[in-house]
Amino acid sequence: MSSAEVRLACKPADYKSDIKPIWCPGCGDYHVLMAFTRAFAELGVPPEQIAVISGIGCSSRIPAYTSCYGFHGVHGRSLALAAGLKVTRPDLTVVVASGDGDGYSIGGNHFLHACRRNIDLTYVVMDNRIYGMTKGQPSPTTEPEFDTALSPGGTGLRPFHPLVIALASGANFIARCFSGEPNQTAAILVEAIHHPGFSFVEILSPCVTFRPDERDWKNLVHPAPVAATNDPARAARRIMTDDGFNIGILYRGDRKPYQPDVGGASGDLSELEKDFER
Amino acid sequence: MDGSQSVSIAFVGSGGAGALTAGNLLLEAANAAGWQGLLTRAVGPQIRGGEAAAFVRLGAHPVECVPDQIDLLIGIDWLNAHRFGGEIEVGPQSLVIGDPRGGELPPSIMSAGARLIAIPMKEMANAIPDGRVNMIALGVAGALLGFDKNVFFGVFEKQLEEKGPNAIASSRAGLDAGYEVARDLRLGLRLAPAERTAARKWLISGNEATALGAIRGGVRFAAAYPITPATEILEWLAPNLAKVGGVLLQAEDELAAINMIIGASFGGTPALTATSGPGLSLMIESLGLATAAEVPVVVIDVMRGGPSTGIPTKSEQADLNIAVYGCHGDAPHLVLAPQSVGDCLFTTQWAAYLAEALQTPAIVLSDQFIGQARAAMERPADVAFIGRRVQASDISGSYKRYAIAGGSVSPMAIPGTRGGQYTADGLTHTERGIPTSSAADHLMQLDKRRDKVERFNYGDHWATLEGNGDLAVIVWGSLTGAAREAVRRAAADGIEACLIVPRLLSPAQPERFAAALRGKQRVLVVEQSHGAQFYRYLRAHYDLPAGGRVLNRPGPLPIKPSEIHRAIMEWRG
Numbered sequence: 001m002s003s004a005e006v007r008l009a010c011k012p013a014d015y016k017s018d019i020k021p022i023w024c025p026g027c028g029d030y031h032v033l034m035a036f037t038r039a040f041a042e043l044g045v046p047p048e049q050i051a052v053i054s055g056i057g058c059s060s061r062i063p064a065y066t067s068c069y070g071f072h073g074v075h076g077r078s079l080a081l082a083a084g085l086k087v088t089r090p091d092l093t094v095v096v097a098s099g100d101g102d103g104y105s106i107g108g109n110h111f112l113h114a115c116r117r118n119i120d121l122t123y124v125v126m127d128n129r130i131y132g133m134t135k136g137q138p139s140p141t142t143e144p145e146f147d148t149a150l151s152p153g154g155t156g157l158r159p160f161h162p163l164v165i166a167l168a169s170g171a172n173f174i175a176r177c178f179s180g181e182p183n184q185t186a187a188i189l190v191e192a193i194h195h196p197g198f199s200f201v202e203i204l205s206p207c208v209t210f211r212p213d214e215r216d217w218k219n220l221v222h223p224a225p226v227a228a229t230n231d232p233a234r235a236a237r238r239i240m241t242d243d244g245f246n247i248g249i250l251y252r253g254d255r256k257p258y259q260p261d262v263g264g265a266s267g268d269l270s271e272l273e274k275d276f277e278r
Numbered sequence: 279m280d281g282s283q284s285v286s287i288a289f290v291g292s293g294g295a296g297a298l299t300a301g302n303l304l305l306e307a308a309n310a311a312g313w314q315g316l317l318t319r320a321v322g323p324q325i326r327g328g329e330a331a332a333f334v335r336l337g338a339h340p341v342e343c344v345p346d347q348i349d350l351l352i353g354i355d356w357l358n359a360h361r362f363g364g365e366i367e368v369g370p371q372s373l374v375i376g377d378p379r380g381g382e383l384p385p386s387i388m389s390a391g392a393r394l395i396a397i398p399m400k401e402m403a404n405a406i407p408d409g410r411v412n413m414i415a416l417g418v419a420g421a422l423l424g425f426d427k428n429v430f431f432g433v434f435e436k437q438l439e440e441k442g443p444n445a446i447a448s449s450r451a452g453l454d455a456g457y458e459v460a461r462d463l464r465l466g467l468r469l470a471p472a473e474r475t476a477a478r479k480w481l482i483s484g485n486e487a488t489a490l491g492a493i494r495g496g497v498r499f500a501a502a503y504p505i506t507p508a509t510e511i512l513e514w515l516a517p518n519l520a521k522v523g524g525v526l527l528q529a530e531d532e533l534a535a536i537n538m539i540i541g542a543s544f545g546g547t548p549a550l551t552a553t554s555g556p557g558l559s560l561m562i563e564s565l566g567l568a569t570a571a572e573v574p575v576v577v578i579d580v581m582r583g584g585p586s587t588g589i590p591t592k593s594e595q596a597d598l599n600i601a602v603y604g605c606h607g608d609a610p611h612l613v614l615a616p617q618s619v620g621d622c623l624f625t626t627q628w629a630a631y632l633a634e635a636l637q638t639p640a641i642v643l644s645d646q647f648i649g650q651a652r653a654a655m656e657r658p659a660d661v662a663f664i665g666r667r668v669q670a671s672d673i674s675g676s677y678k679r680y681a682i683a684g685g686s687v688s689p690m691a692i693p694g695t696r697g698g699q700y701t702a703d704g705l706t707h708t709e710r711g712i713p714t715s716s717a718a719d720h721l722m723q724l725d726k727r728r729d730k731v732e733r734f735n736y737g738d739h740w741a742t743l744e745g746n747g748d749l750a751v752i753v754w755g756s757l758t759g760a761a762r763e764a765v766r767r768a769a770a771d772g773i774e775a776c777l778i779v780p781r782l783l784s785p786a787q788p789e790r791f792a793a794a795l796r797g798k799q800r801v802l803v804v805e806q807s808h809g810a811q812f813y814r815y816l817r818a819h820y821d822l823p824a825g826g827r828v829l830n831r832p833g834p835l836p837i838k839p840s841e842i843h844r845a846i847m848e849w850r851g
Contacts, residue, residue, distance in 0.1 A: 019712055046696070047699055048693065048694055048695060048696045048697070048698065048699055049693075049694060051544075051545075051693050052701075053541070063701045064701040064703070064711075064712065064713070067699055068699055069691075069693040069698075069699050069700070069701075070699075070700070070701030070702070071541070071544055071571075071701065071702045071703075072701055072702070072703040072704065072705065072713075073537065073540070073564075073567055073571075073702075073704060074537070074563055074564050074567050074704060076533075077533055077534065077537040077564065078537075079534075080529065080530075080533070080534035080535075080537035080538050080541070081537040081538065081540055081541035081544070082541055083527065083534075083538055083541065084499065084501060084527065084537065084538030084539055084540065084541030084542035084543075084545075084549065085541035085542060085544060085545045085693075086541075087499075087525055087527055087542070088498070088499050088525065088541075088542040088545050088546075088547040088549075089545040089546070089547070089693065089694075091694065092545070092693055092694065109530055109531060109534075110530065110533075110534055112530075113530035113534070260520070260525045261520075261525075262498075262523060262524065262525050263523050264523045267521045267522040267523065269493065269494060269522065271521065272490060272493060272518050272521065272522070273480075273490070273657075275482075275486070275514075276480040276481060276482040276486065276490075277478060277479070277480060277657075278306070278309050278310060278479045278480065278481050278654075
């Protein structure tokens, strides 16, 4: 089959597995899965050429719900696992899926360094501002006054601002999506995957079980008023001053991705001994 | 003069005085002259201005352990030498050379009864343009050992080439002065003439041998987070992986390093990282993931004193427990230990082969002693172990990544293979890889992962078995050389003992071990661990004869051949 024929054959359903998600009814992540399969079909990359890598949490269950290769690893380390995969297999399309606990708390250090390293990965964080799988503890993006059993009366802590951190750390593409708009999310994912280097896509994805208030997000989101900039200073000002519900591509950088040469001439191993011969 | 079997020289100085350089050049020269040898070093925690000692033991045969005593100790200065404590052992037979202007001789050396000789090395160096005291010391050593001066000149041309002709000239002048001043001195020990053989000669450290073994075993990706005393493995791999189509990625921490190699291996590229105890501790959770998801990886642990930060620059054999038992849950994986500098090459190559063949992590327990020791040795023989993974191809129908395969591995689909898509998972999974909490699936996959490593035929490489006699000396890792020498000395005293050194520590090999112990009445276990971890490991897995003895001590002082020899002789009564 030629690549042109493969392209024609791709439908969103081709990227969905037969495994039934464990997510609660009404979870925003169902729509993220829909956006993934639509984006993959739009890209026309066959499922065996895509790897979806994740950590632990509700959002990290997504790889097995696709028909792509997947890795559901340990908590917080998906970006490192994906980095090892992508540098050795630059032919693959590698998408990393995470949540606000997995990505910003336990995996926070990897987030900084993945942005800085700028390997050609797409990092999707489904942010619901709560730990869902452990039943409702505050995450780094939870509002300070939000009351939980683990933080009676609220944490009193300022939420983390992932988009600004991504920008400051060197991410090459930054966007915010809302799971309730899967077509727009799919379109942005296509652009994120196409964009060279490290692309960061935050998807506001409500947890209707522990954050029923997030059902209201659909009334709060609005399109970003201006087109994406390639000027980090301008992007920083916009991201820091918006209301957190600006949806769209916010920054497109032009840094060169990090991709060392691999798989070239395998070389003569006996040459390596020369260091030691006397 | 016939010369002796082996001779030991130590250069001591404050950090930056050039003790390690003198030791390295002496080893290079000895190698060029046909001797074999081992250079070990002792350094303090300071990067500059601390204390440094180079110990060079030379002989006509392979040298694999430290000596009991230093025959010739040269103090370039004594400024920080008191910090070495018991690491520098001299006796009445030793010759100690120092500079009257080099500070006070430490009391432990002063009281040893050694012959003391003063040479004004600093003054002599000052008389030479750009002269350095360590080159005078090197010349003194060369003269006392009876080395041909020209051998050193040849070494200077190669090793000091980058420093320019002035450095070579001043080094030659320093060496000349050292030879001249030592002309009438006698060490009482000269090396037996080296046997000229056709074998190609190597000069290599354990960490370098480990790195070369990894590439020979098929490793083409490494993730790196620097840590003493493992960093040299990573620094050697960085340029050399690139020469063979591989790549090294520097990680932000050890948690990232282990996951990077899991990711690379998932993509089909054999992968490795190297660390020490603190790093291994951080990697343990993900080693469990690699075990459960059946992703081959190799982790080198160059052990240092522990627990916690411990003694980063000095050796200990106390990571056995975490390597064998560290993972939560039942997580069968491989643990191996090299037995000498040269064996770092073989064991790492074999580990890479086994990890790939068995689709599971392999931990290689090297240590600071053999990792940072440099050996002048004959080139090790080539071995054919190259990692090859059983892969799934031409997949039709439903692919089961974790299919029960009658006690062996199940073919692994590599991303890009059509029809092989699956999700690797640390969750308990079905044969297809789908998460489950069913008791039957859990048991089935636990059995699968146990059986594939336990039923594999590891062949004769699982252990080194030497000698006869009803007393077995059982050691592991870097203590092999000292134990071998002790057994040899006991034989010379008429006491026959055998040596058992398991190279494969996990999975245990009960049948092979029982065969090795057949007819043994007593066992002497020797290890460098405060908690006798190895002895307890042996007791857990093997039936030892009643009344085994254990000689165990924590690092950092090496266990010497004489101590093991004494334990053998005492037991014999």
